[in-house]
Amino acid sequence: MKYVFFPLLAFLGVSVGAAFAQEVDAPTDAPAAAKPSSDAAVSEAATDPESDPQAEAIVRQLRPSLVTIRVKGRDGQQRGLGSGFIVDAEGLIATNLHVISEGRRFSVETADGQSLKVLAVEASDSTHDLALVRVQPQDTKLVPLQLAAADSIAQGARVMALGNPLGLEYSVVQGIVSAIRDVDDRQMIQVAMPIEFGNSGGPLVDAKGQVHGIINMKSAIQERIGFAIPIARLHELRARPNPVVIDRWARLGRLDEKRWTPQAGADWQRSSGMIQVRGSGGGIGGRSLCVSSLPVPAKPFEISVSVRLHDETGAAGLIFHRDAKDRHYGFYPSNGRLRLSCFLGPSVFSWQVLAEVDSPDFLPGQWNRLKVRIDDQGIKCYVNGKLAIESNDTQLTGGSTGLATFRSTSADFRQFRVGDISEDDQLAGPAQEWFAATASDPQKLDAVSQSELEMLADSRDASVLELARRAIQLQRQAKQMQKLAEDVRRVPVLRALGDLLTEEDEDDLLRGALLVASLDNPDLDIQAYLDRIDQMAGEIREGIAEDADPAARLKQLDRYLFEENGFHGGRDEYYHPANSHLNRVIDDREGLPITMAILYIELGRRLGLEIEGVGLPGHFVVRHIDGESEGQLIDVFERGERMSRADAARIVLQFSGRLLQDHDLRPQTTEDILIRVLRNLMGSAGRLRDSEAVLRYIDALVALRPEEGEYRMMRAAARHQTDRDHAALEDLQWLIQNQPPGIDIHEVQEMRDFLLK
Structure with missing residues (x-):
């Protein structure tokens, strides 16, 4: 179990990217693709309804009546997503x-994210590919759309389609009715607008918001x-439910x-002799039960x-x-870990964890045999034939047995049993000798x-478990060796940075x-890039007169980078x-503001220019x-755009x-710049949840x-998170001995004591 009090690392609850949000460079005018989409995304290929006040009003009016339909396939996972709309309240x-x-x-969700309980398929028509679904409104007020009269739409009419194209929920496109034609012996409304996977089932509405059709398919040609x-x-389908x-x-x-009763949500299914559970339960903590109807004998008895688990962070x-x-x-x-709990009510505050242990007999990612023996002395819990937990708790007696899952696990x-269970969990003598x-x-x-x-095979289950246990042990050893190889590889880089x-x-x-780049690229030839910078500087000098002033040299630097070679943000x-x-x-000719600035500074220095870095917040x-002036601010990310103090103030205010x-404009030292590059990389690693990169x-x-x-x-924290606890203890001990300012030594000691357990 990981220590849960570390406050500074991405993977213990918050991202490293968030921890350094004020330090990570960001473009002053971020591209639209990077901005979050609005609630009602609009296809780029269609007219934007928000540019049309009338269309915008219709979208606001209709959106509460749209639903998202998610379909589950044979393996219990989502296999499709489509649209639908409310027909009556x-x-x-x-x-x-x-x-x-x-x-x-399948599930049905409203536009505000509420899940509606599906009661029945009210009617269906395979010929015309239509279905009416009955849901339970519960406390949700359902707002139906107004259905137009039959055959009331004409060629050339302006229409809108609402739905979930390509999984983009509640998107809108506009177009016109181009024809009413027969398609595969069915009369269809042909519309001139982009229809994508996920639009299916959504309404086709006119300028008044009346529904004239149900989106069905896109053209295979256009x-x-x-x-x-x-x-x-x-209308016809509603008349014949x-x-x-x-x-x-x-x-x-x-x-x-007759055998099982699922309760409190989640999706319980049977397949290939197994019971499978997917999704979150409706109880507190995502709890869902599947209660067995098998009779429970008098004590002593056992269940197994x-x-x-598909993810070991789950619980079932x-x-x-x-x-x-x-x-x-x-x-x-x-x-x-293995846990024995007593649940005394629906609230998490009524749950009692009676015991929680690490067990070497539990095999992550494998089938694990759980068994509980209940007798007059209490409860004994086994995993793979080995005793894991004993408890004399007797708060609950009697009642049924079954299965449970928690937290969207x-x-x-398989092989659920109740009674006096005789299971051979031990290796036979010859098998023991062979192992x-x-x-x-x-x-x-x-x-x-x-x-x-x-x-x-004479003790098949026990042999398979032992082989799996040894395989997992070898995998762990191999993983540790790979980590050790990475640690050894970067030691010279860290030494060089320390000496720098x-x-x-x-x-x-x-x-x-x-050197920072080589943390992620161990085979990087640093000398080759040092030589390349010198070569680039030489190419720039070829276009500069010997008596050129600084302004002319700077102009040639800009021309070389941004016009002749296309360097850009x-x-x-x-x-x-x-x-x-x-x-x-250097290779790709694009980068962040800070790495573009490093290149600019180094080339400028080789041209006899004095250029320094300025670390504005976020950019x-x-x-x-040049001379006695305050100097000229330059935004290298924007192809060398000259900046005024007011421009810098705008960036500071924005970020x-x-x-x-004044301190925002101070020149950055080499140390400042390299630390900022590392912070940017930590932000990227935090977004990717790459704990090994964060440690680097x-x-x-x-x-x-x-x-x-x-x-x-x-x-x-990073060392502990990546299973390097001994190295983590070294850092904690250093902190205790040196007590640097700003560190809570009590918390450090608490961490150390946890790792020493």
């Missing part, structure tokens, strides 16, 4: 039959042509109703099941002594005979930026790590110093919400500022 939803699919379970089913077909309750409609993977297992409400015991793996169950022999001589695994296979600032050299900034993939790697900036720029201060960058921060307590604290 009592809970009738119109959509395409192909959207809900025959025999599949991108901007689609088809809708005329509203007349929906044929309700099928959802439990009858959803035939795939139905549990045996084999469970496989056995329940017993369950009453008709919310009270029961539970034994289950949770976040990789996906899990599989002992292979432990001392692993090469025996390369030549297993048929007779040895037969012998191992103690040995003043005019190439410190350039070499330091390339990397907007399309702004947060890609390559934008922070100076070698990639790095440079300043050219920090305050006025420009924090290692570099410590190399640059070894006395900085914050960086040591962060590295201790």
Whole structure:
């Protein structure tokens, strides 16, 4: 179990990117593709309804009447997404039959994200691909759309389609009715507008918001042509309902109703002899139960099941002594540990964790056999035949047994049993001898005979578990060796960064930026890029007269970079790590403001120009110093655009919400610049949840500022998160011994004590 009190690392609740949000460079006019979309996204290929006040009003009026339909496939996962709309306030939803699919379970969500309980498929028409779904409004006020009269739409009429194209929920496109024509012996409304996957089932409305059709399909030939089913077909379907309750409609993977009773949400299905559960339960903590109807014998008795979690951060297992409400015991793996809990009510405050243990006998990612024995002395919990937890708790007695899942866990169950369970969880004697022999001589695994296979199969389940246990152990060892190799590889880079600032050299900034890049690119040839910068500077000098003044040299630098070679700010993939790697900036000719500035500074220095970095909040720029003036601010990200103090003030206000201060314009040291590059990389790694990359960058921060307590604290957290607890303890011990300012030593000691357990 990971220590939960670390406050500074991405993967313990908040992202590293968020921790450094004020430091990470950002473009002053971020590209539209990077901005969050509005609630009602609009296809770029269509007319924007928000540019038309009348259309905008219609969208606002209709949006509460739209629904999203998500369909589950044979494996229990979402296999499709479509649209629908409310037909009456009592809970009738119109959509395409192909959207809900025959025999599949599906969910219906309103535009504000509320899930509506599906009661039945009220009517369906396979010929015209229509379906009417009945939902339970509960406390939700359903607002129906107004259905137009049959055949009331004409060629040339302006219409809008609303739906979920390509998974973009509640999007809108506009177009016109181009024809009413027969398609595959069905009368259809042909519309001139882009229709995409996910629009299906949505309404086709006129300028008054009346529904004239149900979006059905796009043209296979033309991108901007689609088809809708005329509203007349929906009127006909409403007139001849044929309700099928959802439990009858959803035939795939139905549990045996005489054996199992799912409760509190989640999706419980049966497949290949297993019970599968997907999705979150409706109870507190996402709890969902599947209660067995098998009779429970008098004590002593046992219950058991084999469970496989698809994600070890989840929780799923056995329940017993369950009453008709919310009270029961539970034994289950949770976040990789084994837990015995007593649930005394629906609230999380009524839950009691009786015991929680790490067990070497629990195999992550594998089938694990859970067993509970209940007798007069209490409760004994086993995993894979080994005792894990004992408890004498007797708060609950009697009641049913079954399965439980928590927190949106996906899990599989098999071989559920209740009674006096006789299970052979032990290796037979010959198998024990064989495993002992292979432990001392692993090469025996390369030549297993048929007779040895037969012998191992005599205690099949125990043999399989032991093989899986050893495989997991070897995998862990291999993973640790790979981590060790990475750690060894970057030691010389960290040494070089640490030495960089103690040995003043005019190439410190350039070499330091390339060393930072080599953290992610171990094979980077740093000398080749040092030579390349010199070569670029030589190419620029060819266009400069020997007696050229600084202004002329600066102008030639701009021409070379931005006009002749196309260097530019990397907007399309702004947060890609390559934008922070100076070698990639040189190769790809695009980068972040700060890496573009490093290149500009280094080339300028080789041309005899004095250029310094200026670290404005959120946006790095440079300043050219010429004579006694304050210097000229330059935005390299914007192809060398000259900036005034007012421009700098605007950027500071945009990114920090305050006025420009003199310290915002101070020149940045080599150390300042390299730390900012590392912070940017940490932000990118935080977005990607790449804990190994985060550790690399924090290692570099410590190399640059070894006395900085914050960086040591962060590295201790990162090392623990990446299973380097011994190294984490070294950082914690350093903090305790040195007690740098700004560090809570009590918290450090608490972390150390946790890791020493």
